[in-house]
Structures are given as C-alpha cells and as structure tokens.
Amino acid sequence: MPAPTLPLETPATEKRQPSGDAIRFENVSLAFDDKRVLEGVSFCLAHGETKALFGVAGSGKSTLLKLALGLIKPDSGHIYVLGEEITQMSENDLFKLRGRIGMVFQESALFDSFTVRENVAFRLIEDGDVSEEEIERRVREALSFVELEHTLDMFPSELSGGMRRRVAIARAIITQPEVILYDSPTGGLDPVTSTTIVELIVKQRDVYKTSSLMVTHRLQDAFIMATHYFNRKANKMFPLAAGARCEVPMAFLILREGKVIFDGDIEELAKTKDEYIREYIS
Amino acid sequence: MAAGDFQVQLISPSEFAKEKIQALQEYALLVGQSLANLFRRPLYVTDMIQQADLIGVGSLPIVILTGGFTGAVLALNSASTLSRFGSLTLIAQLVSVGMVTELGPVITGLMVAGRNASGMASELGSMTVTEQIDAMRALGTDPSKKLVTPRLVATVIMLFFLTIISDLLGLVGGNMVSTLLLGLDSRQYWTSAWQSLVWRDVTTGLIKPVLFGFVISTVGCYFGMSTRGGTQGVGRSTTQAVVVASVLILVVDFFVTKLLIALLGYR
Numbered sequence: 001m002p003a004p005t006l007p008l009e010t011p012a013t014e015k016r017q018p019s020g021d022a023i024r025f026e027n028v029s030l031a032f033d034d035k036r037v038l039e040g041v042s043f044c045l046a047h048g049e050t051k052a053l054f055g056v057a058g059s060g061k062s063t064l065l066k067l068a069l070g071l072i073k074p075d076s077g078h079i080y081v082l083g084e085e086i087t088q089m090s091e092n093d094l095f096k097l098r099g100r101i102g103m104v105f106q107e108s109a110l111f112d113s114f115t116v117r118e119n120v121a122f123r124l125i126e127d128g129d130v131s132e133e134e135i136e137r138r139v140r141e142a143l144s145f146v147e148l149e150h151t152l153d154m155f156p157s158e159l160s161g162g163m164r165r166r167v168a169i170a171r172a173i174i175t176q177p178e179v180i181l182y183d184s185p186t187g188g189l190d191p192v193t194s195t196t197i198v199e200l201i202v203k204q205r206d207v208y209k210t211s212s213l214m215v216t217h218r219l220q221d222a223f224i225m226a227t228h229y230f231n232r233k234a235n236k237m238f239p240l241a242a243g244a245r246c247e248v249p250m251a252f253l254i255l256r257e258g259k260v261i262f263d264g265d266i267e268e269l270a271k272t273k274d275e276y277i278r279e280y281i282s
Numbered sequence: 283m284a285a286g287d288f289q290v291q292l293i294s295p296s297e298f299a300k301e302k303i304q305a306l307q308e309y310a311l312l313v314g315q316s317l318a319n320l321f322r323r324p325l326y327v328t329d330m331i332q333q334a335d336l337i338g339v340g341s342l343p344i345v346i347l348t349g350g351f352t353g354a355v356l357a358l359n360s361a362s363t364l365s366r367f368g369s370l371t372l373i374a375q376l377v378s379v380g381m382v383t384e385l386g387p388v389i390t391g392l393m394v395a396g397r398n399a400s401g402m403a404s405e406l407g408s409m410t411v412t413e414q415i416d417a418m419r420a421l422g423t424d425p426s427k428k429l430v431t432p433r434l435v436a437t438v439i440m441l442f443f444l445t446i447i448s449d450l451l452g453l454v455g456g457n458m459v460s461t462l463l464l465g466l467d468s469r470q471y472w473t474s475a476w477q478s479l480v481w482r483d484v485t486t487g488l489i490k491p492v493l494f495g496f497v498i499s500t501v502g503c504y505f506g507m508s509t510r511g512g513t514q515g516v517g518r519s520t521t522q523a524v525v526v527a528s529v530l531i532l533v534v535d536f537f538v539t540k541l542l543i544a545l546l547g548y549r
Contacts, residue, residue, distance in 0.1 A: 066416070069419075069420055071416055071419060071420065091419075091424070092424075095419075095422045095423070095424065096422070098419070098420055098421070098422045099422050101420070103417070103420045105413045105416065105417055105420075106413070107412060107413065109412060109413040109414050109416065109417035110414075110417075111409075111414055111417070111418075112412075112414070122421055122423075123421045123422060126324075126421065126422060126423050127422075128324065171421075
C-alpha cells in the first residue's frame, strides 16, 4: 500500500487522533542468558504524546525500543503498538506494521553503500508503488525538513555525525509515521549539533503531533523539549513562557535495573522524593 | 584485571554442544528461509545481477590462474609416473578426467570460498554490528530476501560457469606442459582429452559446483548475519566463514562423489 502523501510542511493538526494508546507495554520481561534486562515493565505512550526514556547504561532503554518495533521478542508480557499486539506477531506481519513506525537508530544505521537519496527513499523504493518523480519530490521534502537537501548524492561516509543523524531522521519521517522511536539521537554529538537535532525533534513533535518515544542520556535534551516549542513562522525553537505548558504532552520514564521507577510529567519529576531520581536529575 | 593479564575461559561440554546445535539450527533456518524466498515476492533480481557480477566476474582472474596452473602441475606431476610405464600419452586423459570430475570444482570452490565467503561475512557482519540489518527490518524489508537470497542465487549460478572455465583452463595448462615441456602432440592431446570424458564425468563435475556454491553463500551469509562483538567480531566471522566453507566443500565433495558413484557406477 503506498505511503500517505501528506506534504511534510502541512501541519498534522487536521489529522484525527485515534483512540487508545500508540504503544502499551504490559508486564514485559526479558533476559539475555542469565542477565535480566527488563523486569515487569509496564507503561503507555498515548497518541500524540512524547515520552523521554532515561536510565544508566545497561538499564534496558535501547532494548525497550527494539521490543516496541518487534525486532526482539520479550520472554513474558504483552506489547501493543497502534492497537495491535505484536508479542507473537510473525515477522511478515510486523513488516506491514513497521510501515507506520519510524525509528532513528543510535549510530544512524544508514546504509553505507547507498547515497543519501537512496537511504532516505529506501522505504518508498521497497514499496514499489511510488513513481520515481514522487520519490524524488518526497526525498527532497524530507531532506529540506532537516535542512540537508544539498547532500542528496553524497554517501554516509562523507557526512559528519550530526548530518548522518539528520539524514536518519529524514529517512524515518518520509512516510509520515504515526509513531517515531529515537534511540539516543544526540549521542556522541557536540552540544551545538545536539541542539540542532533536538530542534528537529521538537519541530516534528509540534508540527506533526507524532507520538514519540525517545531514549536519551542527556537530561538537558529532554528538559529543552519540555520547556520549548517550535514556531513555524519563524522556523525556530523558542522557550515557552513561564508557567506555560507544551501543547504536545511530554512525559518522562526512568528505568533502573530493568524496572520502571518513574513515569510522569516534568512537574511530577521536579516534586519527586525518590533519592535515586533526585540524584539522577541533579 | 591488570593490563597484560590473559584469562582462558573454559566452557562445559554441554554448553559447547548446546552452542553448536543452536548454530546448526540457526543455519538451517537461514537456509530454509533463503530457499523459500525464491518463491516469494519481491525477488530482487537487480541485486542478484549485481552479486553475480561481483562474485562471477570478480573471481574470474583467480579462477583462470588457479585452473591453468592446476592443470599444468597435474600434467607435470603425472608425467614422471606415466613415463615409467611408457604411458606418457595418457596425460591428456588424466588431466581431463581429473580436472572435470574433481580438481576443477574443488579448487574453484575453495578459491571462491576464500574470496567470496569472506566478503559476504565481512559485509553482512559490518552491517549487523552497525545496526543496518535492524534498520532494514525496521524499514519493512526482509534482510534474508534482500541480502541472502540474491547472494545464494548468484554464487550457485556463477560457480557453475566459473568451474567450466576452470576446467577449460586446466586443460589448456595441461596442454602447454604436454606440448612445450614433454614434446607431445597438441592435436593428440585435445583428442584424447575430449574422447576420455563420458557423461558421468561431466555430470559429476557440474553437480558439485552447484552444491559448493550453495555451501559458500549460505555459510558466508550465516556467519555475517550472526556476527557479534563489533569489529573484532567481524574479523572472527570472516575467518570462520572461510574455514567452515572450505572444510564443508571437502566434506560435501567426498559424500557427493560417493553418492554419484553409487548412483552412476564407476567409470
């Protein structure tokens, strides 16, 4: 089925938000050999919501994203994505569902033998139903969203780390997915480039109201997202007025040793009395 | 652990056996899936042609060299033995049957295994450790359809033709030694070489490359897709792919030869 042709620059406010959750984990557990990675994890990502996922290295954050995408199966529990239970779903059925989900991998995971154009257009080419002209138009739109139109014919090895991350975002959003998963989108980048990436994520959040689950090590990225909004006219990110809340609901999820120890918004996070969390966010 | 410390971790025989059985299971699943993909859409014909070019055309120089020199050394080595019995003229038959039934397929298979099993393992291994395989799955594409099946088809088809070329070059090499070094008549050489071959020899010599091509591609792809542990893991997978593919070629060769003799009889 061809991907929707909603122009990237048209806001998605006209889109009707479906009922139910975008992602729901129910008591999910997973172990690799004898090492427990996730234990009894339960949380929801509502439609249109953005959730930042924190935890120390090895707490199961990236694993959680891979479970949400069906790349790995849990040992127990249930996972629902866009209303469908994916826990026992076959790989063939998951391919169809993944057309509605975008993912930005930790190290971009661009195909290094393909050009930027071929990387971004990959899903459209594989679908086989989209004409060459339409593919070209949508690739240019996606790359202009991340301000990298000039890199069409370059290879990933010729791009900087930040540029690769932006191309990965373009690749994830080209089919206007209903859910986007970000795995440490600013990992390994300098502060200036990180802010550029965060601005793109905020832009995607505010303009298209896409449900997002973002794994990050950088608290400041999540706090920027919670305290800023994207102004379409100025094409820039601005801080929210004091006391104002983000139009798009933003929440935080903290993992510790494979268990969820916090799931709430920024105000609840600021008021928490848990010593571990207070030390983590200080 | 201080720098320079070296630890050896022993695993129990049951753990070792479990690992090997699991590896065999995963290999069997990969093989089954890649064969089943031949009957499913999409077929990725462009990727097959691209791989055929890389595997077939790319291996041509080494196959020509190894085929030619194998035939030449076969003629050289057998000359001293045959001349003791006054049967030097049998060189052509020996080179012909030896190359077509055995040395052509096996030597070509080993050369292609060294070149291409390692290439597949390292390319797919690098993609695995950099999450490109996961990205492919996340973008709705089956990696076994896009990456494994094209390599399987290309290797089987190309090894078939490469073996024919190797056989021919082996005969040419044998001819050059026979005529230039041993003073035999070239026309007599080619006539004997041609007449000594029977359909049984040709059938044997052409079934083997099909099986060897299957082994090379599936082993290379298996080790590539199961790579773990970063760049060190890629290196390990590459080495293992070549070793396992080469050994399997020799093992398969023995059993196939035995089976074909049982089915078709001795010459």
